[in-house]
Amino acid sequence: MSKRYNFAAVLSAVVLICCGALILNQNVNAAGEGKITGTVKLDGPAPHMKGIDMGKDPYCAKAHANDPAHLETYVVGADGGLANVVVYISEGLSGSAAAESSATEPVFDQKNCMYTPHVLGLTVEQKFKVTTSDQTTHNIHPLPNPMTGNIPWNQSQPPGAAPVEKSWKAPEMIPVQCNIHPWMHGWFAVVKGPHATSDTKGTYTISNVPAGNYTVTAWQEAAGTQTQKVTVAAGGAGSANFTFKPK
Amino acid sequence: MHDMSAPAAHHGAPTSFIRKHVFSLDHKVIGKQYYALALLAALIGMALSWIMRIHLGWGNFAIPGLHLLSSTGAPGNVLTPEYYLQLMTMHGTIMVFFVLTTAPFAAFGNFFLPIQTGAEDMPFPHFNMMSFWVTFVGFWVLIASFFVGDGPTLGGWTQYAPLSAIGSVGGPGQGLGVVLWATSIAIFCIGQLLGSLNFITTTLDMRCKGMSLMRLPLTAWAWFITSVMGLTAFAVLMPACILLILDHVAGTSFFVASNLVINDQVLPHSGGSTLLWQHLFWFFGHPEVYIAIVPGMGIVSHVLITNMRKPMLSHRVLIYSMAALAVLSYMVYGHHMFVSGMNPVSSLAFSFPTLVITIPSTIVVLMWLGSLYGSKLQINSASLFSLGFISMFISGGVSGFFLAQPSIDIMLHATYFVVGHFHLVMGVAAMFGIFAGTYFWFPKMTGRMMSEPLGKAHFWLSFVGAYCIFMPFHYLGIAGNVRRYQAFTDDYLIPLIPVHKFITIAALITGFAQLIFVYNLIYSRFKGPVETDNPWQGTSLEWSTATPPPHNNFGATMPVVYHDPYQYSVEGASSDFVMQTSPEKINNPNEEK
Amino acid sequence: MAKIFAVTIILIAIASAVPIVMHMWPMPQDISTHGALIDEQYADTMLEAGISFLASQFLLAFFIWKFSAPRPGERVKNFPGGATGLVAAAFLLVGTEVLALGVFGTKAWASVYLTPPAANAVPVQVQAGQFAFYFRYPGPDGTFGPIHPEQISEANANFFGLDTTHDQDSKDDIVAAEMAIPVNREIHLLMHSKDVGHSFFVPELRIQQDFVPGLDVSVHFTATKVGRYEIVCTQLCGLGHYNMKAYLEVKSQEDYDAWIKQQSALQ
Numbered sequence A: 001m002s003k004r005y006n007f008a009a010v011l012s013a014v015v016l017i018c019c020g021a022l023i024l025n026q027n028v029n030a031a032g033e034g035k036i037t038g039t040v041k042l043d044g045p046a047p048h049m050k051g052i053d054m055g056k057d058p059y060c061a062k063a064h065a066n067d068p069a070h071l072e073t074y075v076v077g078a079d080g081g082l083a084n085v086v087v088y089i090s091e092g093l094s095g096s097a098a099a100e101s102s103a104t105e106p107v108f109d110q111k112n113c114m115y116t117p118h119v120l121g122l123t124v125e126q127k128f129k130v131t132t133s134d135q136t137t138h139n140i141h142p143l144p145n146p147m148t149g150n151i152p153w154n155q156s157q158p159p160g161a162a163p164v165e166k167s168w169k170a171p172e173m174i175p176v177q178c179n180i181h182p183w184m185h186g187w188f189a190v191v192k193g194p195h196a197t198s199d200t201k202g203t204y205t206i207s208n209v210p211a212g213n214y215t216v217t218a219w220q221e222a223a224g225t226q227t228q229k230v231t232v233a234a235g236g237a238g239s240a241n242f243t244f245k246p247k
Numbered sequence B: 001m002h003d004m005s006a007p008a009a010h011h012g013a014p015t016s017f018i019r020k021h022v023f024s025l026d027h028k029v030i031g032k033q034y035y036a037l038a039l040l041a042a043l044i045g046m047a048l049s050w051i052m053r054i055h056l057g058w059g060n061f062a063i064p065g066l067h068l069l070s071s072t073g074a075p076g077n078v079l080t081p082e083y084y085l086q087l088m089t090m091h092g093t094i095m096v097f098f099v100l101t102t103a104p105f106a107a108f109g110n111f112f113l114p115i116q117t118g119a120e121d122m123p124f125p126h127f128n129m130m131s132f133w134v135t136f137v138g139f140w141v142l143i144a145s146f147f148v149g150d151g152p153t154l155g156g157w158t159q160y161a162p163l164s165a166i167g168s169v170g171g172p173g174q175g176l177g178v179v180l181w182a183t184s185i186a187i188f189c190i191g192q193l194l195g196s197l198n199f200i201t202t203t204l205d206m207r208c209k210g211m212s213l214m215r216l217p218l219t220a221w222a223w224f225i226t227s228v229m230g231l232t233a234f235a236v237l238m239p240a241c242i243l244l245i246l247d248h249v250a251g252t253s254f255f256v257a258s259n260l261v262i263n264d265q266v267l268p269h270s271g272g273s274t275l276l277w278q279h280l281f282w283f284f285g286h287p288e289v290y291i292a293i294v295p296g297m298g299i300v301s302h303v304l305i306t307n308m309r310k311p312m313l314s315h316r317v318l319i320y321s322m323a324a325l326a327v328l329s330y331m332v333y334g335h336h337m338f339v340s341g342m343n344p345v346s347s348l349a350f351s352f353p354t355l356v357i358t359i360p361s362t363i364v365v366l367m368w369l370g371s372l373y374g375s376k377l378q379i380n381s382a383s384l385f386s387l388g389f390i391s392m393f394i395s396g397g398v399s400g401f402f403l404a405q406p407s408i409d410i411m412l413h414a415t416y417f418v419v420g421h422f423h424l425v426m427g428v429a430a431m432f433g434i435f436a437g438t439y440f441w442f443p444k445m446t447g448r449m450m451s452e453p454l455g456k457a458h459f460w461l462s463f464v465g466a467y468c469i470f471m472p473f474h475y476l477g478i479a480g481n482v483r484r485y486q487a488f489t490d491d492y493l494i495p496l497i498p499v500h501k502f503i504t505i506a507a508l509i510t511g512f513a514q515l516i517f518v519y520n521l522i523y524s525r526f527k528g529p530v531e532t533d534n535p536w537q538g539t540s541l542e543w544s545t546a547t548p549p550p551h552n553n554f555g556a557t558m559p560v561v562y563h564d565p566y567q568y569s570v571e572g573a574s575s576d577f578v579m580q581t582s583p584e585k586i587n588n589p590n591e592e593k
Numbered sequence C: 001m002a003k004i005f006a007v008t009i010i011l012i013a014i015a016s017a018v019p020i021v022m023h024m025w026p027m028p029q030d031i032s033t034h035g036a037l038i039d040e041q042y043a044d045t046m047l048e049a050g051i052s053f054l055a056s057q058f059l060l061a062f063f064i065w066k067f068s069a070p071r072p073g074e075r076v077k078n079f080p081g082g083a084t085g086l087v088a089a090a091f092l093l094v095g096t097e098v099l100a101l102g103v104f105g106t107k108a109w110a111s112v113y114l115t116p117p118a119a120n121a122v123p124v125q126v127q128a129g130q131f132a133f134y135f136r137y138p139g140p141d142g143t144f145g146p147i148h149p150e151q152i153s154e155a156n157a158n159f160f161g162l163d164t165t166h167d168q169d170s171k172d173d174i175v176a177a178e179m180a181i182p183v184n185r186e187i188h189l190l191m192h193s194k195d196v197g198h199s200f201f202v203p204e205l206r207i208q209q210d211f212v213p214g215l216d217v218s219v220h221f222t223a224t225k226v227g228r229y230e231i232v233c234t235q236l237c238g239l240g241h242y243n244m245k246a247y248l249e250v251k252s253q254e255d256y257d258a259w260i261k262q263q264s265a266l267q
Ligand code: HEM
Pocket: B046, B049, B050, B052, B053, B088, B089, B091, B092, B093, B095, B096, B100, B155, B156, B157, B158, B419, B423, B426, B427, B428, B431, B469, B482, B483, B484, B485, B507, B511
């Protein structure tokens, strides 16, 4: 009998130590890495975003009966903060950091016949989920440039269907559309390495950035890209603010 | 040793297993191979129709194991909209090409045409062997599309361009799936062209002594007429498929117009014609439905004559009617395109021959009915299915009156009315023709009898079941139920859903009845009672040879024909029937010379 | 067995006719000016086809019943008049029947397709694309601006690829996801497909017409009843085919004018 207890005790000790080592290890890593923060603004007044006529599908029209939907090409916050801008490190990353991808699976949800988020930042080979919260069928039709190595797909998702799980092979800004609801339009922003997407205040934070000198690129679906040089000290924070002009 | 100088048809009996049963030159073996292929295809096609029907009746029903077929097409065992269409396309393609063309035409025709004409074999046995194996390859190319890329094409058996020609941007299966589809069909066409060539030559050149054209049985005539249609129709479809493949792989734009936009991207095609594909396809497609049904007409006439103990009212009128159907079938193809956007005057021009084609069809039906009058009808599985064929052909035929008129077609085009129409007149009728032929000729093909009780059970369930499935399709269509929909979400379609549920139940029951047939077929092949050479007391040449027929069909002496094929109940004759090979002198003023 | 079979055929024939005679699943009600001709043609055809159907099935059943149990020694008989009589009957009966249907049917067809639209017909353009319809009204200038395929951007709600900065005619064009039309006025519908084959079907309007990619076609019709109807696609166009629809709003002239004004403000 006692032999068995001994074994169990040793086993749990081993497991505990291993777990502890894992956690510590992570902390050590995180402590050594810095971040890049900043704000993205839009210069000038927010462009007029057309309203969306969802008359085709009564379900969608009803969901927006009291809250008319608008295009999301420019989503501008109260003090000019520009949302849905993907900021990523375009130069200066070592190979291993570039290949790193987060363990959580980002979710691209179809809700009230719109995409949430409108732009989903992803790293290469990172798995993500497409889900639906709607009681109407959507099809998810991303159309990457075939020359990049990304393979296009086109798949329906009826109400209540299981999430669609996918990943992308190469960095690319991939437009995604629902053909059943042609106004539904979004982006998969596939990049290498750490990245962040600005919120409605225009702020973003790229974490897990090792110390180094970088070029940071900010991409906006209509206004294009801008780059800046940023230096991050070990455990410190770099900063890069961007201002886009509407096209 | 082979005598290399001998004409091809006089090949010796093979001795090795491979040459006897696999790469056989014997038309009888090839006929059976075609039959086996058709049976396999029919079972797959039917299973697909079950999945479709279940989905249409109960859209969220999880069919256990379905995700094994495609994890993206049936996540959680429930069909996605695209996979429904993909299965529907495969169902239609498999049924039309690999069942309805192979079984009544290639299978029975191969086995019996040379025997009925009194030939030793087909004139080009190597072509004949190729015909089957090419078709076989075509079938597996089609089936392969289930397992590659994003699955089979979803474009429907008609594969309308430009959806079929723009590649995978058009939807799942529209890239590799279409290429495999078109390759499969092009290969299939080659097989049927080779077959048709043999059929025509056999009929024209290989008849035995005394066998004039008019002394050929109606089945032989039906196969002959069908093969002439096949030669012209498949010769158009094959190049059309090749052009379609080129649009995919060679960057051509035969079927794609300029400036088409999908997902905000302009497609890299220009200058093609959308309607070109429809013209090419239907120039094949309409004769094709006659290719599917004319052999059935021949089989049903042949079976009924034997079971009525009385020839058709007029042998010649039936032949001329079938020939008229064949000729007219090329002039009516535009009735599939009334609202396609072609010139509305052509719609009227195509409408008249379509209405005219009802005349030979009516004559055929009246010949059957008129011949039934005053007959001594025997009821057995074969004659039941033949009579069932007539009933189905009538029911499917009358809906043709509607679809032949462009003005009414405005309401009925692309609705379930069309689906009901072609399933009855082409699908079910032709299947009944296949069943009639099977019950009738099984003893000649295998030497054993099929079980009559099982055959009758099969018939009753199929006859009543098919009506329960396909009659309601017409009502749905009249109410405006669009076809090729995987669910019915429009307000005006929702009241029709109970009808769909009824149809699904009927389809499942009818489908299971077909398993009785398969069981009967397999069981009787090995355990059925052994039969004599002429169990039905028939008169044509297949009944005067041994069972199963020897390698060269007739043994030591080739037959000599003295009579026309259907000398039943001849007054003054020594028995109820006089075989074609019987030298007995009879006094029949109507006899064909 | 033969007698049961005969009875079954008769029962099936009658049962098949019942839903038609009882109008259990009727054609949707007609709201067009030309529809009456189609409906009449349909009713005539139903009568003739129905009679042919019942008569032939009954005859088949009757002959099966009658001739399946011959007494021993009975001789076969020939149909009175033989083949010639039947062939003549087919030519006369069916021939005149189909000729009549064909000739009268031409009138209904011509009323839709072979007459030009009235000069004052309201022009509306419909564009079909995977898997939605969009509608365009020419605005006060009465002309549609040109379509620039490369400028089509569903992402920016430029469904027709209009260049409103450069093309004068496009500036006042009105684009909507629903089709509103005034009642009792002729509509000239111009049909354009953006990508693959589609079809425009409104059962109540008695109109069905395919879109031909690369070739613009048109139809014209007049709706006679105010209401909301469904426009569905009947040409297999891809995975969302069953979901491709739009609504047709037939409005009184005032409501229509108000709608146009309201839409124009939204552009
Ligand atoms: C077991 C009996 C069968 C059932 C329950 C069945 C059911 C169906 C259904 C539900 C469809 C889809 C209709 C649509 O939405 O357009 C269909 C299509 C079709 N079926 Fe069948 N079917 C059966 C047998 C057959 C047979 C024997 C044939 C042989 C001709 C056939 C040929 C076709 C064709 C050509 C299509 C059209 C496919 C397309 O639209 O591309 N079916 N069938």
